[in-house]
Amino acid sequence: MWSLSLLASMTILVAALFLFSTFNQSAASTAAQAPAETSIDHVILISVDGLRPEAMLPPLVDQHPAMKQLTQGAWTAQARCDPDISITLPNHVGMITGRLVAGELGHGWVGNTDPPSRTMGGTLHLKPGHYISSVFDVAHDAGLQTALISGKWKFVLFEQSYGEDAGGPDTFAPNYGKDKIDCFVCSPKPVEQVQQLAAFIQGASDRNKKTFTFLHLAPSDFAGHASGWDLSDGSPYRHALLDIDHALGLILSKINDSPTLKGRVAIVLTADHAGGVPFLNHLEPDAPVNFTIPFVVWSGVNQTPVDLYSINTTSRHCPAVNERFSDNPLPPIRNAEAGNTCLMLLGLPAIPGSTVNARQDLLVAAPLKK
Template sequence: MANPRWCLAVLLALVATLLVAPGASARADRGAQPRKAPRTTRVVVITLDGFGTYALRRLGPDRAPVLHRMLDRGAGTLDARTEREMTATLPNHTGMVTGRRIEADHGGHGVFWNDERLEPATVQEAAGHRVASMFSVVRADGGRPALFTSKPKLSLLDRSWPQGIARFVLEPNNDTLARMTRRDLRHRGRALTMLHLSWPDGAGHEHGFSSKAYLEACEHADQLVGTVLRTIRSKRSLRRHTAVVVTADHGGRGDGHDDPTKLANYRIPFVAWGAGVADGADLYDLNPDYRDPDHRRTRYQAARQPVRNGDVANVVVRLLGLDPVPGSRFGRDAALDLR
């Protein structure tokens, strides 16, 4: 005859299985669902002065492995565009941080010069009215943006948004500047960090934008981008919540980059990687409202615009969950989607 206690134990176990199994199954089903992507709380923008698509293709994956790996594992294009009016450093960097074109009469930021002049002293003076930037938007949300630059002319940005840029560093040596940026990333919880690397442009002006020295400077810039990415990957809080955006102010070929009608001057890379960014996607595939321009410069009046370096401002604030930069044009209504 069976032991009554044993029979009771079996019966209770069976009842428990029937009661618990549905919940366990539901938990298993929930566990099988894809995890929600980590929220982007930090954005790093890296601008490569004078590093156009022409140079990146010349170097290839062997000599510029970091940028090519970002293209493979992030969202990007080699067919982005500069400001249409000028292919120069200061006007294009001003466009990146404001989301505006250059010509003030058409809603632009008004910075048409590319030197260290002090008049106009600010972007607001150049435009003739108040001009917002990604720095001011992030700072208004409680962030403390930093700008690390290697050219004195970019001090214009610090003068224009002194309350928006919590830390401004001017250091001509790109290696030192990158180290300072990485140290700041490790120890400061900034929502926005911008790093400007100038050596490709310097080598291009000194030796020519098709020279061996220029391509070596571009190769070195790729390596410095790699050091920033390694710093981000080395810390879990950075790795899970940081997005990186890399683009250029202009390209170049031969003896300069001043002619805005030359393809090598206005065609640039634009690539994003990290939190909130698709894995291995072309930006034009992700954004049907944009149009791959092929070899065209594309007028601002065109219904479908190319990806431009001026999209940076609203890419940054959108990644951080903030409203578009007031008065901006690029990516304001049809925001550039990264996933």
């Protein structure tokens, strides 16, 4: 069990608004928001900032037991970030909105610093001139509890965009309000983040509520910028990977040890970008070490390890190792698929206006053996 005293003792830079609206299962099942049948009550979208896919492949994965467990589901080490930009905030906007940065339907957010305040343009809606919906909108409007637990302050962009003052109306009864993110926490320490996340999900589960949580873990990116995306033994980047794996292991043990969570939680794990070109950064969008990332879907029970591309041959194209753009009409699997994948796992529809996995056709499990 996760104690409240432990929760209270944590150092939280910013916390946190919990709005516990009454869950009404029958009323939530309006025609437009009717959840499909699913055994998954909780989905955690985890973005490991600057994660190189080698962390989840042999030989390194043998030192990362949690990552090894996560790769017992459907996954690929050949996913891609946004083709036009390999920096943090735009790629997270992609995960949360299901849009790429460029084009008429793109989200258009290219900044990567702390955003200006909400009233000074610090929302995702101002520049495009219309509301940019998100995974938080769909989940919250369907009556789920939602949380964003970030390792960098710049993620306040999402709190500003989807909080009480800028979030969109919930147009289907019951009205769960405009504040789409019930709990916003920023802490650079993964163990604290994970404790907060675990308490949030277990608390909601104890009240019979479903959840969507976005967890952003940053130590790999901090280490990469300080000392390089150095995969050699004992490097700061390798130490950061161990710290992240420890935090992921805490999440998995909380799930696996909880009779009310085991089998009812899915994890989608990806990265905003990898890194190493230039050595202390990830600025070059055409460098394979920057754009090649993992994309993992784990549900913990009745899984068969499977390559995501092998079960999506009619809708996704596995790019060549160095391939950023391709003539193939099918897209690669991108981190921006994450939001709509999470909603599909929860039995919820796609993000309005999204363009990546908007049909929610990314298959995430091996076909059942006959």
